[in-house]
Amino acid sequence: MLDHLWQSTLFAGLAWLLTLLLKKNRARVRYWVWFVASMKFLAPAAVLVTLGSQVSWRTAPPVSSPVVVQQTEGSSAPLAAVPPSAPARTDQVPGLLLLVWAAGFFAVVRRWGREWTRMHWNVRDAVPLDLGLAVPVRSSPALMEPGVFGIFRPVLLLPEGITDRVAKAQLNAILAHELCHVRRRDNLMTAMHMVVEAVFWFHPLVWWLGAQLMEERERACDEDVLRSGTDAQTYAEGILKVCEFYLESPLECAAGVSGANLNKRIEEIMANRVVVKLNAGRKLLLAGAGMLAVAGPLAIGVINAPPIRAQATSGGSLAFEVASVKPRPPGDGGLRFPEYLPGGRFVASAPLEIVIASAYNLPINRGVRLTGSPDWLRTEGGLYDIEAKGAVPDGLTVKARTDRMKLMLRTLLADRFKLKMHVETKEMPVYELTVAKNGPKLQKADIEEKDCPEPDPSANPTPGTPVTTCHNFMGGRGRGLHARAVDMSDLVGFVENWTDRPLLDKTGIRGLYRFDTSGWLPMQVGPPPAAGAKGEDGTELADLPTLFTLFEKLGLKMEPTKDKVDVYVIDHIEKPTAN
Numbered sequence: 001m002l003d004h005l006w007q008s009t010l011f012a013g014l015a016w017l018l019t020l021l022l023k024k025n026r027a028r029v030r031y032w033v034w035f036v037a038s039m040k041f042l043a044p045a046a047v048l049v050t051l052g053s054q055v056s057w058r059t060a061p062p063v064s065s066p067v068v069v070q071q072t073e074g075s076s077a078p079l080a081a082v083p084p085s086a087p088a089r090t091d092q093v094p095g096l097l098l099l100v101w102a103a104g105f106f107a108v109v110r111r112w113g114r115e116w117t118r119m120h121w122n123v124r125d126a127v128p129l130d131l132g133l134a135v136p137v138r139s140s141p142a143l144m145e146p147g148v149f150g151i152f153r154p155v156l157l158l159p160e161g162i163t164d165r166v167a168k169a170q171l172n173a174i175l176a177h178e179l180c181h182v183r184r185r186d187n188l189m190t191a192m193h194m195v196v197e198a199v200f201w202f203h204p205l206v207w208w209l210g211a212q213l214m215e216e217r218e219r220a221c222d223e224d225v226l227r228s229g230t231d232a233q234t235y236a237e238g239i240l241k242v243c244e245f246y247l248e249s250p251l252e253c254a255a256g257v258s259g260a261n262l263n264k265r266i267e268e269i270m271a272n273r274v275v276v277k278l279n280a281g282r283k284l285l286l287a288g289a290g291m292l293a294v295a296g297p298l299a300i301g302v303i304n305a306p307p308i309r310a311q312a313t314s315g316g317s318l319a320f321e322v323a324s325v326k327p328r329p330p331g332d333g334g335l336r337f338p339e340y341l342p343g344g345r346f347v348a349s350a351p352l353e354i355v356i357a358s359a360y361n362l363p364i365n366r367g368v369r370l371t372g373s374p375d376w377l378r379t380e381g382g383l384y385d386i387e388a389k390g391a392v393p394d395g396l397t398v399k400a401r402t403d404r405m406k407l408m409l410r411t412l413l414a415d416r417f418k419l420k421m422h423v424e425t426k427e428m429p430v431y432e433l434t435v436a437k438n439g440p441k442l443q444k445a446d447i448e449e450k451d452c453p454e455p456d457p458s459a460n461p462t463p464g465t466p467v468t469t470c471h472n473f474m475g476g477r478g479r480g481l482h483a484r485a486v487d488m489s490d491l492v493g494f495v496e497n498w499t500d501r502p503l504l505d506k507t508g509i510r511g512l513y514r515f516d517t518s519g520w521l522p523m524q525v526g527p528p529p530a531a532g533a534k535g536e537d538g539t540e541l542a543d544l545p546t547l548f549t550l551f552e553k554l555g556l557k558m559e560p561t562k563d564k565v566d567v568y569v570i571d572h573i574e575k576p577t578a579n
Contacts, residue, residue, distance in 0.1 A: 004041075005200075005203065007040075008037075008040045008041045008205075009203075009205055011037055011040045012037045012040070012205055012209060015033050015034060015036065015037035018033050019033050019034065019212075026220070026223060027216045027217075027219035027220040027222075027223055028216075028220040028223070030216045031213065031216035031217055031219075031220055034209060034212045034213050034216060035189060035192075035193070035213060037209060038192070038193045038196050038206070038209050038210075038213065039192065039196070041196045041199070041200055041203075041206060042195065042196060042199075101202065104201045104202060105198055105199065105201060107201075108197060108198045108201045109198055112194060112198075119149050119157075120149075122140050122142045122144070122149075122157060123138060123140070123149055123150075123155055123157060125140065125141065125142075126138035126139055126140035126141075126157060127139050129158060131175070133156065133175065133179065134179070134182075135148075135154055135155065135156050135179070135182055136155045136156065137155075137156045137157075137158060138155055138156070138157055138158070139158050139159070139160050139162075140157050140158070140159060140160060141160045142159065144157075144159055145159065145242050145243070146158050146159065146162065146174055146175075146178055146242065147178070148178050148181045148182055148186075148187060149187075150187065151185075151187045151188050151191060154182050154187060156175075156178050156179075156182075162242075165241065166238055166241050166242070167234075167238070169231070169234050169238075170234055170235070170237055170238030170241060171238065172230075173225055173230045173231075173234055173235040173238050174238050174239070174242065176224070176225045176228060176230060177221045177222070177224075177225050177235075180220070180221040180224045180225065181217075181221060184217075184220070184221070186217055189213070189217075190213070190217075193206075193209070193210055193213055196209075197210060218265060219265070219268065222235075222265060222268065222269055226269065226272055232269050232270055232272045233270065235269055236266050236269045236270055239262070239265075239266065239269075240266070243262065318404070318407045318408055318411055319390060319408055319411040319412070319415075320344070320346065320388035320389060320390035320408050320409075320411070320412055321389060321390050321391060322388065322389050322390075323386070323387070323388035323389075323412050323416065324385070324386070324387045324388070325384055325385075325386050325412075325416050325576045326384065326385045326386075327383065327384055327575075327576070328349065328383035328384055328385055329383070334349060335349055335350055335383075336348060336349040336350065337350055337354065337358075338350060338354065338355055338358040338359075338409075339455070340401065340402040340405045340406070341455060342454045342455070343389065343392070344389050344390040344391055344392040344401075344405065344408075345387075345388070345389050346386070346387070346388045346389070346390075346405055346408070346409060347386070347387050348384070348385075348386045349383070349384075349385045349386075350383070350384075351382050351383055351384075352377060352382035352383075352384055352417070352573075353370065353373060353377065353382060355384070355386065355409070355413070356370065356413060356419070356570075357370055358406070358409070359406050359409040359410045359413060360406075360410070360421075360568055361406070361493060362568060363493065363496035363497045363499075363502075363503075364497050368428075368501070368502060368567075369502060369565065369566070369567050369568060370567075370568050370570070371567060371568070371569050371570070372421075372569045372570035372571065373570055373573075374570075374573060376575070377573065384576070386412075388408070388409075388412055390405070390408050392404060392405065397449055397450060397452065398452045398453075398454065398455075398469070398470055398471065399449065399452075399470070399471055402471070416576045417573050417574060417575075417576050418572060418573060418574040419570070419572070419573045420570075420571045420572040420573070421568050421569060421570055421571060422568075422569055422571055423566050423567070423568055423569070424566070424567045424569055425564050425565070425566055425567070426564065426565060426567050427562055427563065427564050427565075428501070428502070428562065428563075428565055429501045429560065429561075429562055430501050430502045430503070430504055430560075430561060430562065430563045430565060431499060431501055431502070431503045431504070431558045431559065431560055431561075432503075432504050432506045432558070432559050432561055432563070433488075433491075433492060433503060433504065433505050433506060433507055433551065433556055433557070433558055434506045434507060434556065434557045434559060435507050435508070435509070435555065435556060435557070436552065436555045436556055436557045438555060439555055440507070440509060440554065440555035440556060441553070441554055441555035442509070442513045442554060442555065443513060443514045443515075444511070444512075444513060444514070445470075445484065445485035445486075445511075445512035445513050445514050446484070446485070446514065447470065447484070447485050447512065448512070449470070449512060452469065452470035452471075452485060453468060453469060453470070454469075455469045455472070468484060469484065470484065470485040470486070470512065471485070471486055471487070471490050472484075472486070472490075473486060473490065473491075473494040473515070475519070476497075476498070476519075477498045477519060477520060477522055478519040478544070479519050480516070480517040480518045480519045480520075481494070481495070481515040481516070481517045481550075482515060482516055482517075483513075483514065483515045484514055485512040485513070485514065486512060486513060486515065487510070487511065487512055487513070488505045488507050488509050488510075489505060491505075491515070492504070492505045495547070498520075498522070498523065498547070499523055499547065500523040501560075502565045503558070504563060504565075507556065517550055517553070517554075518544065518545065518550070519544050520544055520545055520546055520547045520549075520550045521544045521545065521546050521547070523547065
């Protein structure tokens with residue numbers, strides 16, 4: 001918003017300089033310059049920049065520089081750079097500013113609504129007057145000057161008795177002025193600027209622009225009347241008589257005859273100066289300024305558009321070099337959840353839905369965020385042994401390497417299983433994980449991201465084994481949370497496997513933390529666990545806390561609400577091709 005405001009302000013300043021250069025030219029030209037400056041407030045340059053950014057070009061793949069993987073859809077990251085030990089602060093300033101803006105907006109609209117209603121009643125109470133003009137004419141008892149009311153079906157409203165108080169030649173000049181407003185559709189242009197004033201009521205410049213528009217609008221009609229052959233003195237006397245007999249000026253929603261600086265207008269009418277026509281140079285200047293206003297932001301977007309790079313054929317490819325996919329008979333034990341190992345190795349012996357969920361950072365919670373699985377995938381279990389290996393650039397952290405390999409896994413799924421998916425954003429019940437009133441009570445990890453050890457490919461951890469790697473949880477609903485160094489996205493992603501609705505990270509907490517908690521009661525619909533029911537580790541369920549209580553002990557809150565969530569829908573998937 002601030003960028004848009006200063007850009008629009010600068011644009012209006014350039015328009016002012018342009019009108020100074022066009023001072024001796026027709027008022028109609030200057031009017032359109034001011035009008036374009038007004039409309040600039042409704043056309044953010046960012047829109048044109050975005051359009052320009054859609055234009056991309058192909059470049060050759062980099063020769064030696066590694067591919068940098070940016071955060072992709074489905075990945076999680078903390079929401080704000082807040083110190084790890086401090087609770088996230090709710091900034092109320094934007095909400096207060098929005099409230100102030102809304103109050104000003106509705107105050108401006110209400111004032112104009114009253115004016116429009118008042119003018120509408122004046123038109124309704126007026127009686128038709130036959131003057132043989134191209135627009136309907138009505139005579140009103142209100143003490144107001146002549147004016148045109150209405151945008152698409154304008155009505156010329158004249159004060160009662162004006163034909164008797166003003167000489168015929170003077171009246172004809174005034175009528176010519178009003179018909180000029182009709183031809184120019186000045187009421188429509190004024191209404192468009194009124195939108196600008198309502199939206200940007202806090203900016204003094206838009207009100208100054210409105211004054212400039214009114215001044216040039218009246219000058220343009222004055223010039224039109226004088227060019228038609230009307231005597232300048234007769235025209236000026238007619239305007240002065242209207243001001244003498246009728247006290248009220250027309251409202252903002254109607255174009256009248258005495259708008260702008262009346263004394264200055266009378267002087268200019270009497271001077272009846274010769275208006276210089278636009279020469280070729282000034283026409284070129286106007287055309288260039290208009291093209292620059294549109295083409296400039298578009299060019300910026302094109303220049304900043306990311307190039308479409310051809311896929312590298314060596315270490316930069318986001319695909320495994322070799323892969324083995326073998327179906328596994330249902331009921332066969334020895335399951336192994338997806339693992340992303342050093343050297344670009346990926347292994348899994350698990351249901352295919354779990355592999356897909358791992359590739360897209362989705363929980364396995366009864367198909368809430370991954371839907372569309374075909375019958376064969378559900379009924380036959382979809383168990384597969386998958387092993388793959390691909391080149392991964394040196395120097396990546398464990399998390400960066402894992403994120404990269406998940407992209408490679410997506411490619412494998414599309415290639416071997418013909419997986420096609422789309423994402424739908426749906427509003428649904430969710431839990432938001434936030435910081436509790438007294439702040440988080442989290443234990444800082446004993447290791448930094450850059451020092452995280454590589455996972456051991458030969459290790460097969462069992463319950464109770466200490467976790468030595470980063471971004472890895474052990475445990476579960478009945479066993480608790482156990483991790484050496486994980487961030488909030490890891491926490492939310494792991495716990496969401498046991499919640500009855502999606503869990504969103506709203507803590508704003510960054511950094512790595514250690515977790516060692518007890519288990520928690522299952523989230524289920526229906527009566528509480530039966531007496532004597534035991535959890536996964538043999539603990540009686542009645543002795544376990546709820547997940548809400550567990551987070552409270554950590555200085556966090558899990559609050560039910562509604563929010564928009566990305567849901568991944570499987571459009572097509574096939575049984576894998578042979579190795």
